[in-house]
Amino acid sequence: MSRDIGETEFQMVILRIVATVAVGLCGTLFAGYCVHFDRKRRSDPDFKMRLRERRRKQAAKEAAELSNIPDLSDATAVQNFYLEELQRGEELLTQGDYEKGVDHVANAIAVYPHPQPQLLKVLEQALPQPVFQRLLNKLPDVSQHITDAQSRKQEVVAAAAAVAAARVEMPELSKPLDLKDAKAMQRVLHEKRARLNLRG
Template sequence: MPGVRTFLGLLAALAACGVVAFLGYCVYFDRKRRGDPAFKRSLRDKRRAEQPKAKERGAQLWDPANEKLQELLHEVQMGELWLSRGEHRMGVEHLSNALLLCGQPQELLKVFKVTLPPKVFEMLLHKIPLICQQFEADMNEQEYLEDDPD
């Protein structure tokens, strides 16, 4: 058995050397690539070209003048107001409207799960199928209006 163990040890050592050689190769050429003035210039140009696009996207997402965002925030505030008054049903109604308006309802549900009392969150979860039906009805109505030649 010593021959097999020796063979496996040599095989493992060769594999380790191969891995070290490959990593050295990667590090060497990465440093060479990063040190190249043409690479640095192209990277700078690419970053400068992306800056206005990123600012524009950020402005679109969080623009206070954005009507949909204002409506979403209004619905969440109204839901909070009704919940603070003890009117859970009306609060859930407004929060479900906020889910309907939200572009990422899963993320909003995660926030609601953490912030809402369990009873209210459960009421909201029971309301989700109705929200989905309302969303589908709105989409169908929108398609109908777009297809209408009037």
Template sequence: MHRSLGIAAAGAGLCFLGYCIYFDHKRRSDPLFKQKLQEKRKKAKQNQKKSSSSGPLPDLSNPEARQKFFLQEIQIAEELLEKGDSTAGVEHLSNAVAACSQPQQLLMVLQQTLPPQVYHMLLDSLPAAGERLASAVPAMGGMSILEEEDVE
């Protein structure tokens, strides 16, 4: 009984292995394989960027909406940085700093907690984040939320 079960399992394993080898050979011999793979990766990267963005910006002239947005961006940034996606994490951190009511204190804390290369990426991305968020606050007339002296 056990012997026939073992033979059946070995046969199934060999069939699966043969199936894998056949389709791997078929895939590798396809002249458009690399092109299809590059297109697939490009689409996946675009979808990831779309899903990682925080979506429409809230009304940042409302203090409650601003605080909610700030906390949401910090949480998303922490999750992304833990996963090792520092580029997307820095984007969300820069949004949080730009929306913060006390960016100098937040930047001092981040300087102590973030690795130096990530902190420098954050400093580089702050002007763009300030401009993005300034467009969401019509009451400020296009002024930057994050002033130039706040970044230094």
């Protein structure tokens, strides 16, 4: 009897060792495959070109998003955006395209200048319950997106102003700059002005 217990314990220890070695081997093979695939991907001559194109498309998409969102300090632009988005949303909802319709209505509500509870009560009565629930779930994300886009828009304007000022102060900067360079230039100009103010 005790011999059977000893053999089963021995078999369990051997099984644990085999399992540990198998897991380690699988992990090593997976890591090796990842390294191989990454090297193969990076050595592809079209990789950098595709990467640049993807980044260019992303930048164009962000610029298009920024151009659609109104300046929240301009009441007329906000009102026009609100009316356009609400109208688009209503049209899409009547056509049965609930996902896009909810997106547009959520955009309109996110910039709505008056208290939202009144508008939400009207929408709750007008929309089917699942669509209204989807709208409520989407509102926080859309509001955050609009706030982020507004701050990015302000960053772009500030960076463009810094680049213009840098080109005036340093004419050798005639080449076009991307946003990253513009932000760096903005910091350099700020530091330079701070030093000049300390001296004066």
